[in-house]
Amino acid sequence: MTQKATVEVTVAQDKPAKSKGRVRYDKKAExxxxxxxxxxxxxxxxxxxxxxxxxxxxxxxxxxxxxxxxxxxxxxxxxxxxxxxxxxxxxxxxxxxxxxxxxxxxxxxxxxxxxxxxxxxxxxxxxxxxxxxxxxxxxxxxxxxxxxxxxxxxxxxxxxxxxxxxxxxxxxxxxxxxxxxxxxxxxxxxxxxxxxLRARLSQITRNNIKNKINEYISQTSVVNPYAIVEFETDEGKVTFDRRTEVMPQPAKEVLPHPADMDLQTLKKAIMNFMNQKTTLQGVLSTSFQKLSSGKAKEIIDNAKLENKPADKYTEHELIEVVNICRQTSFQQANTDHLSPIGEEILTAGMTSEYTIVTNREYVPAAEGASAPEVQRPQISVKVLKPSLTAYASRTCVVNNRPTIVECGIAYGGDIPSFKLYRFANKIPLLYDEGSDVAKEVVSEVEINKMGISKKEVKEQFANPDAKSDRAVELLPLHIFFHICSTKIPYKTAGKESIASEGDLKKYMKACLSELYRKVSAQIRKELRMKEAASRLNLYKHYIPLIVTAISESITVDSAKLEQAFAELAEKHVKGETTGLAVSEKEDEITGERLEEESEEVVEIDGEVIKPDREQIAINAARKKGKMSKPKGKKKEIPETLQKKNDPENQTTLDTVIDKPKGRKK
Amino acid sequence: MPTTDKRHQDVMKKIKLIMKDVSSDLMVSKTMPVLNVPKVGYDNTVWSEEKRMLTIGDKTVGISPDSTKKIPTFAQYLVMANAVRKLLDEEMESTIRGMYYATLSTVGDEKNKQKFWTGQENSDDAIKAIELLTGVPREEFSVTSKPKGMISGPITLRVGGDIIDCNLGSRATSQLIPTNIRDVEIVKVKADFVMVVEKDTVLNNIRKSGFIQKYNAILLTGSGEPDRATRMMVKTLNEEWKKPVVVFADADPWGLGIALRYKIGSESLSYDSDRLVTPDAKVLGMMFSDIDRYQIPEVARLAASDEDINRANDMKKKPWFQDKKWQKELDIFLKSKEKCELDAFFKHGFKYLAEVYLPEKLREAGVI
CATH class of the missing domain: 3.30.565.10 (Histidine kinase-like ATPase, C-terminal domain)
Incomplete structure (x- = not known):
């Protein structure tokens, strides 16, 4: 905060012969x-x-x-x-x-x-x-x-x-x-x-920078949903609506914490009491938080100094006081000077996430003009509504300063893919994501805290366009991290990534884990629905192949067969998603259906098969084919039960045959 | 003529029956169909003391489209069954690779396209499933594999209408054993015994030395893992033509395993043992004790791998391995941890194997 204009050392170049070895000292304006x-x-x-x-x-x-x-x-x-x-x-x-x-x-x-x-x-x-x-x-x-x-x-x-x-x-x-x-x-x-302003930009950097600006404004609106932001460019104008009237509690100015004291802070505090004959004890207890008069006395005693007007100490004595303060334990600093976003506001931002998108619009050529159509980019606001959001926060001390970690996640709905949002004191960080502590946190918190396995995620959310094959990055999930502190541990002077300092990472991980647990039930449910959908899809693709194989071999009404199969598949998938035992469900429904449809004649390979004749037909067929190896069907046991009771049956023929027999030479 | 061929008709009938069962499950009883395929593998292989061979147990695997994992498999089996039916309908024959190509396709829409088969092994498995479902070996429905086995010696075959004399005078080549076994017939066998060796390199060496002429033998090899045609040829020669069969393989657990394919069968083909296994075949070598007995030089011996040791320990426990002589042989191996290939005899000279080792062994066994 007290960054001073630096005195720059320049070697005079103008008269090299005469001023050889002479250094000119200049004061440079800030x-x-x-x-x-x-x-x-x-x-x-x-x-x-x-x-x-x-x-x-x-x-x-x-x-x-x-x-x-x-x-x-x-x-x-x-x-x-x-x-x-x-x-x-x-x-x-x-x-x-x-x-x-x-x-x-x-x-x-x-x-x-x-x-x-x-x-x-x-x-x-x-x-x-x-x-x-x-x-x-x-x-x-x-x-x-x-x-x-x-x-x-x-x-x-x-x-x-x-x-x-x-x-x-x-x-x-x-x-x-x-x-x-x-x-x-x-x-x-x-x-x-x-x-x-002048900015000479190549076409590529110009687009790049425009995207970054759009991204910056979009992200700002996520953590400031109480602000109306209008943004106008050559590509059009967008407006971010206010989504909540609630504003974060403004940060209050506080006294410095003694654990963070240095000689400069102490001298500055003493300066404020210049000529007032205030004792050091008085200065300490009024200039720093969590430092009572008694505690101040203790510190002065520990420094083996006598209590006298504050401006009567030598620097040597003051540094002793600073050293003692560093060794003394104080109550944790209060966080009144911090202004976290808060659950209500971040949730408002997450539940309708505004982003700027650029559409390419074709402008038809003017009538009679020979010029071809031109592409004109046009910006607009897209609102993403996730199917669920969650929020968690922790207070901790990093760099001797109280620090608040806030974390939010938004899942599903309109969210198309994974994205990590990083904020420091409500400012979006857009560059250097790879080296940010948040990135480490996301990759280190196991996804199974959500109650789902990496394998399931990879099966259900496989995306050939995904940049990473890390399971969490395949989910339609937005993770938001907000760190607030008066001293953010930035990694570089560019203030774009945060270092993993002190316990910061530990607290961030705790937040994320908590959120994963919070959303686990919902995500598991969604995953099951997605699984069901992809299973139905699988049926959709395989049923025609099966129906063709059958209808080429025997005479059967392929349309009816396909329909029967599709209905059965759907019922089967639904039964599993709702968690109801299929057998129960089917008993009810099948019972009804059999009655209803007993009138209907099903003809397979020239033979009319009615439900009541079913067993007879199959038995007869089986007799004819008794040469075949056991192919008896256990009709009385529903397939699903059979499957559950007999895990052995899960081993397919393929896996058995595939067992490596290769000889190693 | 295949269409009038009773066996072909039988296969087609069985395939149609499968289709009919599936349709009736779907349309009439409204339940997910299940194909109960006999399970193939170590946990469903049973040693039959009476038959002296490995046979298949009664475990089955239910392949039903009720689970995501099995929908593709179920479809693959039905598509393959239909392809077999078509093949027979058209009176054609095909290799297993041909069947793979005939049924190639993709599944899914533009966005999410998958191959119907992940590879030929996949389609081979489906063919195997059809064999198991119909109870008919694939040669019976004209699906064969590339020939691999070789035969040499005083034996005459008829393949289709062609006569093939395997007693090739030049000593320079062997006859491939045709895999379309339905078309193969043994016409004449003049040999006194049949000698099976593990590898074609060894067979070539023995043939070139004039062993066939000197001892009036038929030489046979499966070139490693024997195919079905080779195994059936050995069985026919032994059981129908009453020729003694001896087997020589490398002195290591793997070689021993190959030798046993002929004698007791294998887990992966346990369902077909009745057609493939020759229980009277004698495994004469190479014994682990032969390594020292014939002073195989140190450089030609190989150190046993962990896998070899495990395999030998496994074998020791098997019911068909309780013969004292064999237990002793395995003990020798487990102690010395040394194995050796038949080719190692070449270190003693190129003719040593055919002129010293084999005759000595055969004499001991009373074959010559």
Whole structure:
């Protein structure tokens, strides 16, 4: 949080002969540093548009949530000048806005932020919006336009801004208070940014980035179902509806936890009491949570120091206090500063999952024109409704910080295939899935916790298009992981994947296992239905072959035979799915049917066979064929029972014959 | 003429009966049909002391379309039965491979297509099932396999209308034993005895040495696992033509197993033992004791594998293996853990096998 502009060491190159070996020390402005090292904040050439969208949406959501306002965000990303690779990005929200005197620095000056406090927020560094302003200044002649209607002010203000990159200061080109009716911001308060950015993208990266942006917005809407998000592009406009009025409890600012104390935090705490002659004991107990006055005394005693006004200690003595704090055990930190999504909201997001899809639309050629039809991509919103969802969460301590793990799963319904969603402090993580701890968790939690085996899954959900043959990834299942903490253990500076630090993985696994168990009954039921369907399908494919074989050999009404077989198969499959013993069911039904159909004449191979004559016919037939090896049928035992009672019978002839007899040389 | 052939008509009648039973189950009694196929395998093979051969027990396997696993098998059996009926109807004959091709097809729709057969073994199994269901060996319904067995010596066969003299003077080749056994007839046998060896390489060596002429013998081999035609040929020569039969195989549990195919039959064909097994055949070698007795050099001996040891331990317990002489032989093997092929005698010289070892063994057994 206290990231400082770095003093860069540059070797002067201009006069090599005279200044040989001399090093010139320069102070570099924060803005210059960030522009030069834009990749640190994720602003690479390829991702600039994606990052801009991300930063703007996150700022807007934070701004709304701080004041518990149901968010309404309109975002637009359109080509402005394709010849010069210019894009226009606009974002408007109904958040608290920014007071007019703060707007220029809030937009342009790096490391100026209202977010340097100990609570969970999406943005943390005060870099995002500034990056957009700096890039806009660097690459285009267009000023950044801002409309802000602060909740503290009456009127809306309009600004045209650019960044002085070499000094990290805003350049205000225009500023005016707008009269009633002139404003652009629709709500009672709000903020609107209009920026022009240059992004030179090849066709492939352009599509790729567009997909990522669509994905980002879709995923954002899953964890923010209480927000209305409008998104407009060259391909059309989509709107994500609000699915719930419930908003997460906003995070509260809290005092730092003593276990996480370092010299800097301690000195900062003491600075706040400058010239007030407060003792160290007083400073400690008022500046840190879970640290009573008594406990503070204990710490000072343990450090073998006397209790005196806090500003009278040497650094050497203070570091002793820090060391003692590190060794002392405290009550677990409270989690008021965290804002988990919560069961109700995540469930609302999961039960109607909005995603942006791109359709290719054929536009017929204009009349008389010789040009062929053109394909025009068109975006629209698809709503996925799963057949079931479940939620679980755990609180734990990772990196000395309280951390909340939330996990949700959505199964079946419109969900076409497996997908893992990862969120950190409500921000979707889209890159580096392979190295994320969530991926490890998914592959390590056994699918049999759902009460189904890998084999069953592979049989029923076999999908030639699947990228992975891991059983869980064949299921129509969406798994959501949300980690919230003020210090997410990111693996890389790009903040796209989370490392398996401390007990984080253990708690994530516990969540997922719990969910697997929760949905097991339902999934087993679905699997059984699917099995039944695929068995019926199997009958559908094999019955014609069997009927042909029979009707070519003997004279029989093949249509009737096929129908009889199909009916029997269906009854058989149904009987097994509902779990009712087939025999019972059939007894009832067959009894009725036999009576009904006894009038009907069944003719097989020139012989009329009536049900009551059945046994006689078969016996007669059997006599004729007594040469044949035992082929007696146990009519009195229903097949299903027979099957269950005699597992030996399960061994087919094939398996017996297939037994390896190969000689090993 | 097959259509008028009583046996062919019988097979067709039985196939139609199966079809009729299935139809009547489906249409009249509205139950899932079951094909009760006698079970083939080690757990349904019974040693008959009286017949001195392996016979099939009374366990059956119910193949019914009531379970997902068995729908394909059930369909395969019926499709194969129909194909056999067609074959007989058209008065044709076919190899098992031919039957596989004749019934090839795919199952399912565009989205989910499967092969009807996963391979020829699959279709071979279905043919076997038809044999079991009808109780008629496949040669009787004109389905044969590629010939594999070989015969040499003073014997004359008639195959269809052609006369084949197997006493080929050149010593350079042997006659393949035809597999369409229904068309094969033995016309004349002048030999004094029949000698069966495990492998064709050994048979070639013995033939070339002039053994046939010197001892007036018929040489036979199944080239490893003997096919049915070879086994039947041996049985006919022994039982109808009253010629003594001796068997030589490698001195290892596997070779011994092959030798026993002729003498007691096999698990996989236990249902057909009556036609295939020659209980009076004598297994004369190669004995495990022969390895030391004939001083087979160290380099020509092979170390027994774990599988060999298991197999020998298994054999020791079998009821047909309780002869003291054989128990002793197996003990020798289990102790030395050494096995040896007949070919090892070539180390003593190319003629040693035919001119020293075999005559000595035959003399001991009183065959010559």
């Amino acid at each position: 803005s210059e540093f960030f522009v030069d090292n834009s990749a640190l904040a994720g602003f690479t050439t390829e991702r600039i548009l994606y990052m801009a969208v991300r930063e703007l949406i996150e700022n807007s959501l934070d701004s709304c949530e701080t004041a518990h306002i149901l968010p309404r965000i309109s975002l637009s990303l359109k080509t402005l000048d394709s010849g010069n690779d210019l894009w226009m990005i606009t974002c408007e929200d109904n958040g608290i806005g920014v007071p007019p005197d703060k707007v220029p620095v809030a937009v342009c000056s790096f490391l100026t932020s209202g977010k340097y406090v100990e609570k969970q927020q999406r943005g943390l560094f005060g870099v995002g919006l500034k990056m957009i302003a700096a890039f806009s200044t660097k690459d285009t002649i267009h000023p950044l336009k801002v409309w802000s209607k602060s909740s503290e002010e009456e009127s809306e203000h309009y600004f045209e801004l650019r960044t002085d990159i070499s000094t990290n200061k805003p350049i205000v080109l225009a500023k005016k208070a707008l009269k009633e009716g002139e404003g652009k911001v629709a709500g009672e308060s709000g903020f609107r940014v209009e920026a022009v």
